[in-house]
Amino acid sequence: MELPDELRRAHLIGIGGAGMSGIARILLARGAEVSGSDAKDSRAFLTLRAQGARIEVGQRAENLDAFEGGPSAVIVSTAIKDTNPELAAARERGVPVLHRAQALAALMAGHRTACIAGTHGKTSTTSMLTVALQHCRLDPSFAIGGDLNESGANAHHGEGGMFVAEADESDGSFLTYTPSVAVVTNVEPDHLDHHGTAEAYVAVFAEFAKRVEPGGVLIVCADDAPAAELAARAEADGVRVRRYGRSATGEQDARVLGYTPHEDGGTVRIALAGEELDVRVAVPGEHMALNAVAALLAGLELGAPADGLAEGLAAFGGVRRRFEFKGRAADVRVYDDYAHHPTEVAAQLRAVRHAAGLGRVVVVFQPHLYSRTRTFANEFAAALGLADEVILLDVYGAREEPEPGVTGELIAERITGATVHYEPAFDRAAALAADLVKPGDLLVTMGAGDVTQLGPEILAELDRRGA
Incomplete structure (x- = not known):
């Protein structure tokens, strides 16, 4: 190329x-x-x-x-x-x-492109689609916001004539792309530090839908009301739309008939083109199963066979920092997850609850961005209340300056339903986690900052105590 x-x-x-x-x-x-x-x-x-x-x-x-x-x-x-x-x-x-997006758009030129957008799930969906296409021996180029567990890579130059990319809405730069296949997993206000208002955030997705090239397709989750509304507007503007989810009803849609969780993932049953199909997903949670259905539809639009895509999705091994298994010590399983929005935290903790079996769910959560912590403190508290034990760290500010009164305690003091430990000293978190866990527990470090460093430290501390 x-x-x-x-x-x-x-x-x-x-x-x-x-x-x-x-x-x-x-x-x-x-x-x-x-x-x-x-x-x-x-x-x-x-x-x-x-x-x-x-x-x-x-x-x-x-x-x-x-x-x-x-x-x-x-x-x-x-x-x-x-x-x-x-x-x-x-x-x-x-x-x-x-801008990074302009460079990526230039690299996409000459390819059939699939761009995966949405407030939540875009990294996992992009990764699933990539692995499924690779399983079909189509060798796509790809650029993802996380490393595939299969290859350890976040990007690749392929020879298959197609390009799969995660489309980032955080700064609106995904409006640089002109996708053949566009996926929107959901639309829920976020990144208000850039967009300013919820209305402006939603509006940028409407502009993204208009970027679909003539003859292309927009794929949306019909179960997400804002995404469904986006689809209806795009369809009225002449864009071809395919939907997925329990609410999908059209002949070309993928209607979810049911989801059966397993210890190491789950199976989603869908009705598609007059037939019923079971899709096995090797990562836990119904939200991940929905991502797999989105990837299946996108793969079909790119010309891949349904059976090959389904086999590829069943073989999908996950993405680094998306419920990534870090190890086991003292009969405690430790995972790491990138969830940093209340909806993501709640969805992942529901999946973790099933994976934990009879053990308790312990989460070490690090809020990401002062603006997000301030805006969604109540929602974070409700989501984290799904765990049994919560260690709340201080805010990882990333690109933002500290705000007076905005700390992890803002969330900690609002949590009900779980035992909460506010720990502002990052270097004490691993020892505190080791103090709290019991044999059979499942612990997950969660957030978009440097909380990911704690998993190995917790495992090492548990091993040290065991020795």
């Missing part, structure tokens, strides 16, 4: 991030010269350097000089501030600056 001229020598600021490292992988596979930098080392660097990328830790203007003649373009994400020295240097030199 021919590279656009502006991407032949690309410098990526923040190259260790999930989205940026994926773009770097694909650029390198297509023969581009790639340089980049990040504020700290990343496990992604090892692979990228082995592929030929030149990466610096620390961000300085001279990092733009990794290749003779300098970069043909500098790629940034919304998280990169105007004061970044490399971004400022690029603008001073007149080097084109592309």
Whole structure:
């Protein structure tokens, strides 16, 4: 696949991030010269350097000089501030600056594209579709916001003529894409730090639906009222729509007839094109089964066979940080999960409850963003109340400055139905978790920040105590 001229020598600021490292992988596979930098080392660097990328830790203007003649373009994400020295240097030199989504859109050119959007479930659905297509030997290119457990990769340059991408609505940049197949799993207000209001957040999905190319299709979950409304508006505008879920009724829809949970996943039964089909999903939770049905419909639209897609979905091994098993110690199973919105937390804890069997559910939760914590404190409390024991950490601010009075305690003091422990000292959390768990319990670390580090620490502490 021919590279656009502006991407032949690309410098990526923040190259260790999930989205940026994926773009770097694909650029390198297509023969581009790639340089980049990040504020700290990343496990992604090892692979990228082995592929030929030149990466610096620390961000300085001279990092733009990794290749003779300098970069043909500098790629940034919304998280990169105007004061970044490399971004400022690029603008001073007149080097084109592309947003991550613009670079990804350029890499999609010439492919049949499937873009997976939604407030929740887009990473899992994108991953399921990718694995299912690979099972059908179609070798799609893909870019995902998480690493597939099967390959350990978040992106790949394939030769199958199709491109599967997670479409991020957080900053509205998914409006850069023109998908052949667009999926919207659900629409629930989030990222209000960028969009401002719930109405503006919903409106950006309506614009995304208009981006579907002529002759393409929009696939939506009919069980989600805002998504169903989005589908109705898109259909009125002439966009072809396929729906899935228990509420789906059309001949081309995938109607969910039932869901049967298993210890290691579940089976969803659907009615599709006049036939009934069982789809096995190896990850727990009915919400994951719905994601699998969305992936099935998208795969069919891309020309893959239903039986091959179903077999691929049954083989799907999950995504890093999506209910990822970290280990067992002292008869306690420890998992890690990326859920960081109340709806995601509730859905995952319902699935965890079944996976725990007779054991208790213990969750170590780290709120992500001060604005989200303030806006959804009551909703987070209701979701976390589904656990038996909750350790509430302080807020992982990410790109935001602290807000007075907005801490993990804002959620902790509202939780009912579970025993709550507010622990503002991150370095004491592992020992506290080890104090609380009992044999047979299932513990999950949860959140979008550095809470993911705690799983191995908890396991090590349990092993130490056992020894």
